[in-house]
Each structure stands twice: as structure tokens, then as C-alpha cells.
Amino acid sequence: xxxxxxxxxxxxxxxxxxxxxxxxxxxxxxxxxxxxxxxxxxxxxxxxxxxxxxxxxxxxxxxxxxxxxxxxxxxxxxxxxxxxxxxxxxxxxxxxxxxxxxxxxxxxxxxxxxxxxxxxxxxxxxxxxxxxxxxxxxxxxxxxxxxxxxxxxxxxxxxxxxxxxxxxxxxxxxxxxxxxxxxxxxxxxxxxxxxxxxxxxxxxxxxxxxxxxxxxxxxxxxxxxxxxxxxxxxxxxxxxxxxxxxxxxxxxxxxxxxxxxxxxxxxxxxxxxxxxxxxxxxxxxxxxxxxxxxxxxx
Amino acid sequence: xxxxxxxxxxxxxxxxxxxxxxxxxxxxxxxxxxxxxxxxxxxxxxxxxxxxxxxxxxxxxxxxxxxxxxxxxxxxxxxxxxxxxxxxxxxxxxxxxxxxxxxxxxxxxxxxxxxxxxxxxxxxxxxxxxxxxxxxxxxxxxxxxxxxxxxxxxxxxxxxxxxxxxxxxxxxxxxxxxxxxxxxxxxxxxxxxxxxxxxxxxxxxxxxxxxxxxxxxxxxxxxxxxxxxxxxxxxxxxxxxxxxxxxxxxxxxxxxxxxxxxxxxxxxxxxxxxxxxxxxxxxxxxxxxxxxxxxxxxxxxxxxxxxxxxxxxxxxxxxxxxxxxxxxxxxxxxx
Numbered sequence: 001x002x003x004x005x006x007x008x009x010x011x012x013x014x015x016x017x018x019x020x021x022x023x024x025x026x027x028x029x030x031x032x033x034x035x036x037x038x039x040x041x042x043x044x045x046x047x048x049x050x051x052x053x054x055x056x057x058x059x060x061x062x063x064x065x066x067x068x069x070x071x072x073x074x075x076x077x078x079x080x081x082x083x084x085x086x087x088x089x090x091x092x093x094x095x096x097x098x099x100x101x102x103x104x105x106x107x108x109x110x111x112x113x114x115x116x117x118x119x120x121x122x123x124x125x126x127x128x129x130x131x132x133x134x135x136x137x138x139x140x141x142x143x144x145x146x147x148x149x150x151x152x153x154x155x156x157x158x159x160x161x162x163x164x165x166x167x168x169x170x171x172x173x174x175x176x177x178x179x180x181x182x183x184x185x186x187x188x189x190x191x192x193x194x195x196x197x198x199x200x201x202x203x204x205x206x207x208x209x210x211x212x213x214x215x216x217x218x219x220x221x222x223x224x225x226x227x228x229x230x231x232x233x234x235x236x237x238x239x240x241x242x243x244x245x246x247x248x249x250x251x252x253x254x255x256x257x258x259x260x261x262x263x264x265x266x267x268x269x270x271x272x273x274x275x276x277x278x279x280x281x282x283x284x285x286x287x288x289x290x291x292x293x294x295x296x297x298x
Numbered sequence: 299x300x301x302x303x304x305x306x307x308x309x310x311x312x313x314x315x316x317x318x319x320x321x322x323x324x325x326x327x328x329x330x331x332x333x334x335x336x337x338x339x340x341x342x343x344x345x346x347x348x349x350x351x352x353x354x355x356x357x358x359x360x361x362x363x364x365x366x367x368x369x370x371x372x373x374x375x376x377x378x379x380x381x382x383x384x385x386x387x388x389x390x391x392x393x394x395x396x397x398x399x400x401x402x403x404x405x406x407x408x409x410x411x412x413x414x415x416x417x418x419x420x421x422x423x424x425x426x427x428x429x430x431x432x433x434x435x436x437x438x439x440x441x442x443x444x445x446x447x448x449x450x451x452x453x454x455x456x457x458x459x460x461x462x463x464x465x466x467x468x469x470x471x472x473x474x475x476x477x478x479x480x481x482x483x484x485x486x487x488x489x490x491x492x493x494x495x496x497x498x499x500x501x502x503x504x505x506x507x508x509x510x511x512x513x514x515x516x517x518x519x520x521x522x523x524x525x526x527x528x529x530x531x532x533x534x535x536x537x538x539x540x541x542x543x544x545x546x547x548x549x550x551x552x553x554x555x556x557x558x559x560x561x562x563x564x565x566x567x568x569x570x571x572x573x574x575x576x577x578x579x580x581x582x583x584x585x586x587x588x589x590x591x592x593x594x595x596x597x598x599x600x601x602x603x604x605x606x607x608x609x610x611x612x613x614x615x616x617x618x619x620x621x622x623x624x625x626x627x628x629x630x631x632x633x
Contacts (some may be wrong), residue, residue, distance in 0.1 A: 002435075035417070093599060099412045100416065101602075105598055107547060108590075108594035110591070111547075111587040119588075141582070178480025220450055234417055271424075271432060272425040272426075272427070272429055278421050282418055287414070
């Protein structure tokens with residue numbers, strides 16, 4: 001019984017983290033129709049920016065509560081700046097081309113980012129774990145969980161609910177939905193589509209970077225951390241349906257629970273159980289579970 | 299028949315391939331220190347050749363590493379568990395197993411296009427990576443060592459190493475290029491670019507786009523399996539990284555860099571990549587991927603047909619892209 005319990009809690013925690021990272025990917029796809037392979041690199045960028053900012057702060061004995069804000073701040077600055085450069089500098093030039101071409105362009109950006117990060121931060125790992133251990137543990141039944149994981153669950157909830165209400169209730173959000181629905185008509189109606197593109201891409205980059213920055217205290221930040229997360233978040237958003245926020249939440253929960261069950265009951269299967277679920281979902285629902293219906297345009 | 303041969307001889311691709319293979323053969327024989335590099339490039343070129351067939355059908359597979367690894371593991375498992383060392387037996391096993399796997403997966407994949415095809419192929423190769431990584435019987439994370447293949451009677455086997463091994467890859471590449479060149483001129487081969495242009499029209503012509511994509515995928519899978527087997531011989535070792543998605547990314551890079559105009563094209567890209575990598579390892583190990591990424595961006599932006607489209611008069615499709623489908627999407631020009 002307690003094992004099922006542990007699977008549930010582990011799964012939800014992992015799902016929250018996945019959702020946070022995958023949110024930006026699905027948002028960018030929803031608006032720009034670009035599947036960003038460099039998303040994982042932005043995640044890694046956030047992690048590096050985070051440790052760079054809080055490393056000295058923690059070393060000088062700064063307030064640890066402030067360090068959480070610093071992590072998010074680092075992610076916003078780094079993710080926003082690089083996101084802006086990527087969209088305005090590169091992606092903009094390829095709009096209107098085939099989706100596969102844009103996929104290849106983001107793959108090229110991924111390659112560039114991987115080495116750019118190595119050039120700036122070197123190849124040695126960084127570890128700043130104080131913000132993680134500082135919050136202590138929480139006993140749930142006879143199991144003990146780090147409170148930091150609950151913080152991530154909270155941030156994921158805030159990000160998800162915040163983004164959903166932004167899209168539903170604000171004027172800009174409604175305009176953005178119009179752009180998602182039909183960018184040509186939106187432009188004809190006087191919406192500055194290119195501005196929405198830039199801001200959305202930056203927001204997606206910032207979300208990825210926040211995911212990375214908040215992960216940074218729990219791991220040792222080293223080259224290659226963006227390589228695996230790319231595939232994982234793809235699985236999440238593809239299961240839920242590309243461009244769908246509830247879909248990303250569902251995909252994250254499904255992947256989180258599947259992975260947690262695999263870890264507890266079938267450890268060898270941890271890595272590929274996720275992709276088997278993805279392949280199964282796509283075999284039944286080719287566009288993912290929450291994918292909007294689309295009329296075929298000839 | 300003779301007119302067909304004449305038209306082959308007039309085709310610029312034939313001359314490119316002949317000159318290319320003469321240069322490759324000469325380099326491999328005259329410069330022993332380059333032999334390994336050229337062998338590796340040839341086996342990757344064979345994989346990229348299959349991928350190029352998919353690309354000219356408008357499909358980018360980010361999962362060719364799956365068949366690359368399956369081909370290599372057929373060699374590794376065949377040698378370590380079944381004592382199979384005969385060259386042709388190993389190569390045939392690799393190709394057949396890869397082709398059968400592609401045939402089975404194709405029933406699922408042939409329904410997908412664009413990004414979904416790319417992502418699903420990627421996921422399938424990651425499943426394979428996970429399987430290989432976590433199963434000790436399959437070598438686990440260490441993989442297997444692979445010995446030199448043998449040729450001839452089991453009483454007096456002839457070990458293929460060095461120049462002989464290079465010759466195997468060289469001949470295999472020539473055979474593959476000739477076969478693919480013939481395929482590209484056949485009816486199903488010509489349907490590929492047509493599907494890329496407009497799938498619905500192809501269906502109206504009375505043929506099945508899905509069946510053609512399925513066939514192309516099987517061919518690409520078999521070629522990747524062969525490339526993987528050859529790579530196993532070249533390196534002498536196999537490990538799960540052969541199935542990791544960044545390996546697939548490298549094949550995509552080669553195919554995009556080379557273009558899909560000729561059957562020989564992917565070998566140019568593969569050679570350039572390996573030469574550049576050899577130099578980068580020496581002079582700039584941490585900026586290698588930056589260079590790769592920048593080249594890829596430049597190719598997509600300025601030479602969308604790849605290097606072998608140089609000198610080709612560019613017909614200007616409205617906002618389209620020769621690498622993939624050329625259906626113009628006016629709504630996409632918003633920015």
C-alpha cells in the first residue's frame with residue numbers, strides 16, 4: 001500500500017517538474033508552430049545562469065529565501081535575452097517554410113547552444129545545493145520528502161494556472177488566442193503578429209530557463225543536461241497534444257506516474273517506459289490526446 | 299536498355315559518383331592514415347543515403363540511429379553469442395533484421411508526416427537506446443567488442459582488417475549508390491518528390507502515398523542497418539550511444555548538408571563531416587558543434603538544396619523549400 005502511495009507522490013512531483021519544463025515548449029508550438037529542439041538548451045542555460053548568480057550569494061552567506069528569487073531572476077534575464085536573440089536573429093528568417101525546415105533550424109540552434117554553454121561555463125560541473133537542503137524534509141506517512149520538491153509543485157501550479165488565466169481573461173491573452181487560431185486573419189484585423197511571436201518565444205524560453213534554474217540546486221549542473229530533457233519534454237507535449245496546455249499537464253502526469261511506477265516496480269524500464277507510452281498514445285491518437293480538431297486545408 | 303544506360307551516362311550524378319568514388323578509393327589506398335576516417339564516413343554516408351530518400355519524400359527522420367544500432371548489434375550479438383563471423387552472413391543479417399523492423403514500425407509511422415514523423419522516429423530510437431542501456435544480456439552501457447569479420451571457408455577464414463575492411467565499405471557504398479540511383483529513377487522512386495510536393499495529387503494519380511512512404515522507410519532502415527554493421531567493423535566496438543538521438547541528428551546533418559539531388563550526395567557530406575571533425579578534435583574540441591550548427595543554418599538559409607545543388611538553376615517556388623514540401627503557406631509569412 002505504502003508503495004502505491006510512494007509511486008503517486010513521486011509521480012506527481014516528477015510530473016510537476018516535467019510540466020514546468022514542457023510548458024514553454026507547448027506554448028511556443030501553439031503560437032509559432034515551431035517545435036523547438038533548442039528548448040533543452042534553454043533549460044540548461046537557466047540552470048547555469050541560476051548557479052552563477054546564487055553561487056557567490058550562498059557562499060557569502062546571503063539570505064537563502066532571496067536565493068529562490070535570484071534563481072528565477074537569473075532565468076528570466078538569461079532566457080529572455082537568448083530567446084529574443086534566437087527569435088529575432090534566426091527563427092524570424094525562416095517563417096513560412098515547412099515545419100520540418102524549422103525543426104532543422106532549431107536543431108542547428110541546439111547544436112550552437114550546447115557548445116556556447118561550454119564556452120561560457122567550461123566543462124566542469126557546478127553544484128550549489130544549499131537552497132535545496134535549506135528547506136528540510138516533510139514526513140508524509142512513513143516516507144520523507146524534501147520540501148523543495150513541494151516548492152516545484154507550487155511553481156508549476158502557479159505557472160500553469162497563471163498562463164491559462166492569462167490566455168482566458170486578459171485582452172492580450174485573447175488576442176494571442178486569435179493569433180493561435182489564425183495568424184493571417186489576426187494580422188488582417190490589425191494584431192501585431194510578429195510582436196506576439198517574439199514575446200511568446202521569449203516567454204517559452206523563460207519558462208524553460210526557470211525550469212532549469214529551479215532544478216539546478218538538486219543536481220550538479222554539467223554539460224549535456226539539456227540533451228536528455230529535450231526528448232523527455234517532447235514525449236510529454238506530444239502525448240498531450242502539441243500546443244495544448246491541459247494536454248501538457250496530462251502528459252506530464254502520465255509520464256510522471258509511469259516513470260515513478262517503473263522506478264518502483266521495474267527499474268530497468270525507467271528510461272524507455274516513457275517512450276513506449278508515447279508511442280502507444282500516438283498509435284491510438286495520432287495527434288495526442290488533447291489535440292484540437294483541425295480542418296484539412298488543401 | 300542501351301538508351302537507359304546512355305541516359306545514365308549523361309546524368310551529372312553519374313559522373314559525380316564516378317569521380318567521387320575514384321577519389322575516395324585513391325585516398326583510402328594511398329593514404330593509410332586516412333583509411334579509418336574514410337571508412338567511417340562511408341558507413342555514415344550509407345545511413346545518410348537512406349535518410350536522403352526520406353528527406354526527398356518530405357520526411358525528416360530523427361531516428362535513423364535506431365537501425366544504425368540494430369545493424370551494429372546484429373553484428374555484435376551474432377559474433378558474441380552465435381559465433382557468426384562470416385562477412386556476408388553478418389551484413390545480410392543486419393540488413394534483413396533492420397528491414398523487417400522498419401517494415402513493422404512502418405505500419406505505425408507511415409501515417410505520420412512532418413514533426414510527428416520526426417518525433418515518433420526519435421521516440422522509437424530512444425526506446426531502443428533504453429533497451430540496450432539497461433539489459434546486461436545486450437551488453438549494457440559498455441556494449442560489445444567486435445572482431446574482424448571473416449571471408450571464405452570456415453576451415454581457413456580470411457580475416458578482414460585494414461585495407462580489406464576499407465574495401466568492404468567501399469564496395470558496399472558503390473553498390474548502395476548504384477541501387478539507390480536506379481531506385482530514384484524508377485516509378486516508386488520518382489513518387490518521393492511528388493509526395494513532398496503534394497500528397498493529395500499523388501493520391502489522385504491512383505497510387506498510395508502511404509505505401510510509398512512505407513517502402514521508402516524500409517529501404518532507409520535497411521541502408522541504416524548496413525551502415526551500422528559496417529561501422530561496427532570499423533570501430534571494433536558497439537555501445538548504446540549508437541541509438542541515442544544525437545547520433546540520428548548527425549545523420550540529419552549529413553543529409554541536409556549534402557542535399558538529396560544525387561544518390562552520391564550524402565557521401566560528400568559524410569566525408570566533409572568526418573574531415574572537419576578530425577580537425578576540430580585537434581584544434582577546437584569545444585566549438586565543434588557551434589561550427590556544425592552554423593553551417594547547418596547557413597545551408598538551410600542560402601543553399602536549401604544542400605551542397606550538391608550548387609550550380610543548379612534555382613526555380614523559385616513561392617516561399618517553398620526544396621529540402622521538404624514546397625506547399626506555400628501564405629499565412630506563415632506573418633512576421
